[in-house]
Ligand SMILES: Cc1cc2nc3c(=O)[nH]c(=O)nc-3n(C[C@H](O)[C@H](O)[C@H](O)COP(=O)(O)OP(=O)(O)OC[C@H]3O[C@@H](n4cnc5c(N)ncnc54)[C@H](O)[C@@H]3O)c2cc1C
Ligand code: SF4
């Protein structure tokens with residue numbers, strides 16, 4: 001068994017920042033990550049980091065914009081913390097040498113971004129995430145922080161009290177991908193989840209193949225509720241074969257969207273008669289899908305984004321990198337042909353429920369970054385607000401786990417504060433196929449595999465978790481036939497993309513739940529074909545698919561329950577935002593395999609003011 | 619073939635023996651059954667794809683390197699053939715993923731972002747180091763031959779051991795250092811646009827290892843820092859925010875026996891770099907700087 005004070009799971013922007021902070025507070029910290037740190041998907045972020053750095057701007061304005069963008073489903077204490085801490089954290093990156101773009105006076109450059117009242121998006125060319133990730137990894141090397149890279153975290157080691165709020169986290173169980181070794185990691189002070197987004201729930205996404213929502217699923221099954229999972233942001237212009245993102249800049253410069261008949265769809269079919277191609281992300285995404293569903297898409301799959309009329313000179317001058325992206329990843333030269341584009345999953349607003357210190361309702365368990373929900377983004381994230389979330393809440397979680405006093409959080413976690421029960425009418429029972437589920441393949445729904453005798457010490461909790469994971473792996477490896485995970489994963493992704501995308505109808509959502517149920521049943525028969533213990537990606541992906549199932553179901557349940565239109569969540573039958581009934585967070589608890597839906601109120605009271613819900617129009 | 623498989627045949631055998639002894643018999647038998655079954659499935663799959671290949675012209679023919687130190691039949695490196703249905707825009711990585719998900723789930727390779735930013739999938743494709751996710755099938759001659767990066771130990775199939783590459787990257791003090799940071803936590807250091815532009819290309823490295831793998835010098839001298847690490851040092855040495863003391867310190871690191879002077883300007887690194895970093899030019903510039911620096915003390 002390995003042992004450290006603080007263990008960070010994941011090495012993207014959030015994980016790296018958390019580890020540095022924990023070490024600065026004097027903790028012995030280690031990172032455990034399935035990818036080498038520089039391979040994390042934070043590297044793909046292009047646009048920038050929102051921070052109120054300049055004269056004429058203020059954290060209050062940033063907070064106001066963020067709350068408005070969230071469609072009043074963000075919690076004020078989290079939003080205000082983000083906006084207050086972001087300037088200092090952004091300049092911290094500069095002090096660590098990050099290669100920001102520069103103004104004439106030598107200061108870091110900022111640019112305007114959608115939904116912002118001030119150009120406060122601090123950037124490094126079109127590669128802000130890459131620069132941020134590498135700058136932070138450099139600091140890790142400098143500090144000699146231990147990284148267990150290419151170790152896949154299988155599960156958390158959490159005690160098994162009845163009530164989740166009484167449980168505590170003592171470490172993790174991880175699998176060394178290169179050697180096949182399963183080992184316990186004891187965390188004396190705390191475990192921080194920083195596992196990133198869940199893009200692989202959908203078959204078309206801007207996220208990486210490794211973004212499978214592992215951390216959210218592990219915390220969920222250990223008793224931490226998932227919060228606001230139905231809020232998924234889709235990006236309207238991604239390349240069909242890979243999901244590579246084509247920046248809004250193309251439409252900003254005058255790029256036009258055409259359907260199969262060569263019609264300028266945004267106007268021809270009245271999706272946005274004023275803004276046209278420049279309408280907001282969700283409007284454009286829905287317009288494209290309406291065309292495709294009506295049979296006016298090209299190859300029934302995508303529409304065209306044409307910028308040829310801008311002329312070669314202007315394109316090369318302003319959008320050169322788009323020409324390369326389109327050629328390299330789609331094989332299309334956009335100077336000669338229009339680019340194929342379609343909407344793709346982009347970002348998850350929801351995740352592991354935490355307070356503004358990154359702590360969950362389980363003692364010693366934290367989450368930060370895209371896997372967490374504090375909640376900063378509410379029902380819709382503003383561009384440029386995810387990267388500051390990584391560094392602000394990464395730092396806080398790391399410092400708090402290492403023992404620093406950050407004051408009492410205003411946001412309550414678990415059922416400690418005000419809450420109400422929820423109800424949703426589902427065609428099939430969600431959750432574990434058998435409940436309580438003690439089958440090895442499903443990674444236990446039942447916490448007490450030893451029959452309920454509570455493990456007395458932290459070491460025992462970890463040892464028991466290691467035993468359970470060994471059983472799971474032995475089962476998957478020795479089973480000789482059955483279903484392969486790739487089949488299940490692909491069916492789930494297809495159903496989610498079809499029914500739980502930017503269009504959400506009651507019947508479609510129900511169909512998705514039926515499909516997911518079937519997928520869960522098939523998963524009980526899953527097996528791993530590759531017999532090797534060396535670098536067995538078949539095994540790893542099979543386990544990831546289990547996590548994808550839990551996340552897909554949570555997203556769909558939330559979407560079915562929330563009968564209103566708010567932020568990124570659109571419902572055909574309910575075309576209005578309903579503040580009277582829905583100024584509350586959707587919470588889902590695993591509840592030993594029989595998911596329980598409940599709600600907790602949104603916090604609109606800030607430090608100096610209360611945010612009054614207004615119509616979100618720009 | 620330049621691909622390296624770890625250990626000589628002899629040690630491999632003796633190790634395999636000791637391992638066999640410690641594995642329970644039942645498990646061994648299960649593994650064997652699984653392997654047999656897999657063979658049959660693969661055989662059928664191969665037949666099927668051969669047939670399909672004959673009938674369907676719109677498929678790409680791939681020959682993929684296979685090796686697994688602990689699976690019978692794969693201990694001796696071999697090439698497997700896959701015929702993957704083609705669609706416009708398909709990359710080498712797409713084809714590998716298709717082959718894995720539809721034909722053989724044990725086909726192993728690193729990949730994640732699919733957009734040339736995580737640096738996981740540099741491989742040796744048709745005799746050249748390339749990033750698979752950034753390589754269009756339509757730009758390649760068939761059959762497309764996919765091998766692991768040369769000059770690195772193969773872990774399994776297309777996965778190589780990157781430890782040595784990481785060690786070299788970390789040997790050049792790859793982090794920002796300066797002696798005069800502004801006092802205020804909100805005070806930024808100033809940097810001219812020109813200086814930022816100067817280091818820009820060098821900051822684009824994604825640690826894919828293609829350059830190192832293509833370099834003859836690195837192949838012959840295991841301690842040579844290699845193009846990526848030198849480029850990393852360049853990124854800081856040329857950054858005016860670090861100050862002149864620090865630059866001198868960095869040049870001294872680069873001047874060591876296995877540093878910049880090893881480079882014989884063969885340009886192979888520059889040719890294969892998927893991020894178009896002018897590596898050779900950067901190394902040459904550092905050589906000149908080092909000379910200037912030494913003259914100063916002469
Ligand atoms: C194309 C694109 C562009 C974007 N542009 C912007 C932008 O301009 N501005 C902005 O603010 N935001 C942007 N975002 C959003 C933002 O980049 C992400 O939300 C953010 O980078 C996520 O960081 P993270 O640290 O939470 O996760 P990641 O960077 O995804 O890291 C996750 C880490 O967890 C590890 N991990 C996961 N599961 C396990 C496991 N089971 N065991 C061990 N380790 C595990 C992985 O190895 C990885 O290291 C963009 C996102 C995308 C996809
Ligand atoms: S310098 Fe280029 S080829 Fe070398 S590791 Fe970096 S990105 Fe890859």
Ligand code: FES
Pocket residue numbers: 711729730731732733734735736737738739749750751752
């Ligand atoms: S998959 Fe990330 S660089 Fe190719």
